[in-house]
Amino acid sequence: MNAAVAALSSVGERRRIAVGYGFWVFLLSDIVMFSCFFASYAVLVHATNGGQQPRQLFDLDRVAIETACLLVSSFTCGLASIASGRRNAVLFHVSMAATLVLGATFLSLELAEFMSMVARNAGPTHSAFLSAFFALVGCHGVHVAIGLLWLMTMMAQVYAKGFRDDVSRRILCFTLFWHALDIIWVALFTVVYLIGVAP
Amino acid sequence: MSKLIPADKAADVAPGDLPAGDNESGVLGYVIGLVLAGGLTAVSFYITRGGLFWPPSIPTALIVLAIAQMGVHLVFFLHITSGPDGTNNVLALAFGILIVFLIIAGSLWIMGNLDHNMLPMDQIMKMQR
Secondary structure, three states, X not given: OHHHHHHHOOHHXXXXXXXXXXXXXXXXXXXXHHHHHHHHHHHHOOOOOOOOOHHHHOOHXXXXXXXXXXXXXXXXXXXXHHHHHOOOHXXXXXXXXXXXXXXXXXXXXXXXXXXXXXXXXXXXXXXXXXXXXXXXXXXXXXXXHHXXXXXXHHHHHHHHHOOOXXXXXXXXXXXXXXXXXXXXXXXXXXHXXXXXXXX | OOOOOOHHHOOOOOOOOOOOOOHHXXXXXXXXXXXXXXXXXXXXXXXXXXXXXXHHHHHHHHHHHHHHHHHHHHHXXXXXXXXXXXXXXXXXXXXXXXXXXXXXXXXXXXXXXXXXXXXXXHHHHHHHO
């Protein structure tokens, strides 16, 4: 505790706490927004308009691979934040690159799923259930895509500017964002895919 | 912990940062989180395939597993803990959970009630003629 108080005497540490807390409040409001999409999905899931049901549409093997990608990327993102704390540029770039590859794999699997659904006449215009599905899963996908852009920006900033205080505050916010996306995915694969397919 | 800290120097920690003095166990914490979260995910996918649980209980079991996994992520990845350094972060989280609960439970309750009380579609069409 005394060490924490001593660390607080620096202005940089106080700013880091303020920035992290502000971003945490933003993430919670983002989660509140997702909860609205979840609520509309749960209300509309049976409104299939005579079309295909969740059980016929979802491929659990693909979802399992997507889940593994995102979970391991959360771990490598944690390694990147440790590397940033230790000012270790090599470890930082390696673990951020691993996060980038896993996130891109996740996104391409999700896009392949969307395209195969549209090709099977199960696009977002077909029923209320499918509109809610594409809105919810697509919104998470858009967040992942933005996160990947942010990730590459952070790699470039560390490469160009090193671990300055402002850069490491941005890295803190990015890691919070990426872990929060993984938490939303846990809710998503459970509510949409597993409960949709469960007997 | 034994002595009081002046209000302007109250210890605080940014979400995602480990409490001071805990930095050595950093990697280990992420490894534990990965193993726990991976295990809970594997159990979720396994019981969905059926045959292990009484089928009507599976959705409830899945929701319990998901909430447990979100807790694992919060503690081991986001480092939101109930320690004295994280009071503000935990309070914000508690408020967020309250709003999320109100939105989801309220929507399901009200919309389920409406659905239950609504006439079947063909009778609505008849009344409109």
